[in-house]
Amino acid sequence: MSTTATDTVTAPSRPRPVDAPARARRGLLYLTLTALLVVFIFPMLWALSGSFKQRGDIFATPPSLIPDPATLENYQNLLGTQPFWSWFGISIGTAGIATVVSVFVCAMAGYGFAKFRFRGKRILFAVMFSSLSVPFAVILIPLFILVVKSGLANPWFALIVPWVAPAFGIFMMQQFIVQAIPDELLESARIDGATEFGTFRRVVLPLLRPSLGALGVWSFLQSYNSFLWPLVIISDTEQFTLPLGLNILYASENRSFDLVLPGAVLASIPTILVFILLRKQLLEGLVAGAVKG
Incomplete structure (x- = not known):
């Protein structure tokens, strides 16, 4: 006795109509x-x-x-009559160095707070975290006195100091490491003979690429766009950063908008390039923080 199998044909499902309120x-x-x-x-x-x-x-x-x-007369006048390239070079140089140092220091500090136990850890982290609520203007004068008394008022050093270990960056790295890096992975690396710094460099840093990219964009913008601290620490117009240089053009008696506008356009190019180059890491870091948080 033979049995015949009948194939059932399922009609394709139609997309649900979008109701008027949703539309x-x-x-x-x-x-x-x-x-x-x-x-x-x-x-x-x-x-x-x-x-x-x-x-x-x-x-x-x-x-x-x-x-x-x-x-192009405005651009020619700007580049021909003002030390624009000097301002540009100082801004790019100090912001670039501050970003690299800040990302590395924040990653190490965040790793220490996330994965190590030591005496006073909670108090130290609470002090660091509470500093986020302190406006930069409050510590501006004490920081200026400290830098000057230490003989470190050279612009290339002084412009980098405030951005080396920002509390926000350390907190961001600590949170990401706690959520994204399991202790078992670190123990496996230690069992294989890796040193603590080797574990940090070979295991932790590669897993932090999205958050490092997001922190790098934030650090670069903070340093590059800084106005108040350079205004206090720098007195020579040849050593001005771009925000200070454009400000003296705007604050001049004639309100030189024909120089300010091309300067602002040229000054925006590095920030646009940084976003384009790090947009993938930035978006991955933001999405990872939103999902894991």
């Missing part, structure tokens, strides 16, 4: 995001457009985003 909420969300995008993008477009306009056309009425005529 309205989505449309409102897109409209809000578009409005926010315009709010954030418009000042950048205005600065870029104004940097190619003649001085008298920057605030012409009615305003126009298209320079007519477009000119």
Whole structure:
């Protein structure tokens, strides 16, 4: 006796229709995001457009985003009459060094707080964490006196000191290491004969790449855009950073917007490049922190 198998054909499921309220909420969300995008993008477009306009056309009425005529005279005047490249080099150099040192120091400190037990650990971590609530202006003068009395007021050193071990960076690394690196992995490396620093360098650091990228972007922006500390520690205009240099152009008697705008456009290039180069690590670090938190 033979049996015949019958194949059942399942009809493809149709996508569920989106109801009107959900469609309205989505449309409102897109409209809000578009409005926010315009709010954030418009000042950048205005600065870029104004940097190619003649001085008298920057605030012409009615305003126009298209320079007519477009000119490179503002850039030529900026680079020819101001020590812009000196400001640019000091800003990039100090921010780059501060970022590298800060990322490494914060990773080591966060590793120590996350995976080691030592006397006074909780008190030390509480003091470090509570310093996040202290405005930088509160410690500005004591830090200035300490740097000057120590004979370390050289701009290339003084501009790096405040960003070497930020409390936010240490806390960020500590939280990520606690969540992402199991103790068993570290024990395996130690059993294989790795030293503590070898374990940190070969095991911990590779797993921290997303968070290191996010911390690197944050550290670079903090140092590169710093205004208050360089204003206090630097007196020679030749050693100004970009924020200070652009500020003296803006604060001049003639309000040199024809020099400020091209300077702002050129100053924004490094931050854009940093974001482009580290965007993958930055997004992975933010997503990992959101999921694991």
